[in-house]
Amino acid sequence: MNSTVIVFPGSNCDRDVATALTKLQFKNKMVWHKDNNLPKSDLIVIPGGFSYGDYLRSGAIAAKSNILKEVIRAANSGCLILGICNGFQILIETGLLQGALLRNRNLKFISKDVYLKVINNDNKFCKNYKKNNIINLNIAHNEGNYFTQKDHLKELEDNALIPFKYCDKEGSINDKNNPNGSMNNIAGILNNKKNILGMMPHPERMIDSLISNTDGIELFNSVLN
Amino acid sequence: MKLAVIITLKKDVLDPQGKVIEQTLQNMGINSLKNLRQGKYIEIELNELDEKKAHDTVENMCKKLLVNLIIEEYKIKKI
DSSP, rough: OEEEEEEEBOOOOBBHHHHHHHHOOOOOEEEEETOOOOOSSEEEOOOOOOGGGSSTTTTTGGGGSSHHHHHHHHHHHHOOEEEETTHHHHHHHHHOOOSSEOOOOOOOEEEEEEEEEEOOOOOOTTTOOOOOOOEEEEEEEOOOOOOOOOHHHHHHTTOOOOOOOETTTTOOOOOOOOOOOOGGGGGEEEEEEEEEEEEBBBBBGGGOOTEEEEEHHHHHHHHHH | OEEEEEEEEOOOOOOOOHHHHHHHHTTTTTTTOOOOOEEEEEEEEEEEEEEEOOOOHHHHHIIIIIIOOTTTTEEEEEE
């Protein structure tokens, strides 16, 4: 399976994602933001980092880059797109995913491991997880506070477009276990066609028990199988 | 022609930075402070003499890049 990782000035998780993808047997290519052509891809990953120094709004400048025009075209023709952290912010700024990512409620950059509950696994990114699985992934962001209009929030809940929510070790989802203030503890969302996933947590950091855990592997494996 | 854009978060969007500034000012003893919202200020110089055209150009900039219309609102002023 062919994957592509888009690299912007300020991306800093691009090589982590590439390592994860290669380890899991994807044939991966890196593509610079100024390029106009995408290699043939089954999965395009927009990695975490601080593209363009987070100028204006996180992801706003990257969303207007050359390569994003191609990513939008690929997304509209059904290619799988995964945006992690800053990648999620970029997908929001392109309009491929709806809503906004505001500054964290406590105004702090949060870097820690958090528990997530798999709310919906009926999609190509999560099918290897079981519904209600509790997984432990790392978050590291300043703007991850998901906000959207009430009717869109309902649409997300009703149409199984929320794969992950923040929870505690036992799986309860409440405000106490909401690290950044996201509506309904949302950690990631899908578009209506379920081929685009944006998420704040970093699955690529959880692929090796030697340095963390392996809870992120099944996300990439889901795409593979 | 020079124009300014003032961007603030919409009323129903929580503005945590604004809240912190507000609380700090209140703690400093400014009791008449009722509400405070913080935002961004952008100055734009255009090669355009027609005020209406300049306004339209900046409005287009706002809609296409400068403002996230889901969470932010903006005002354009001639300076």
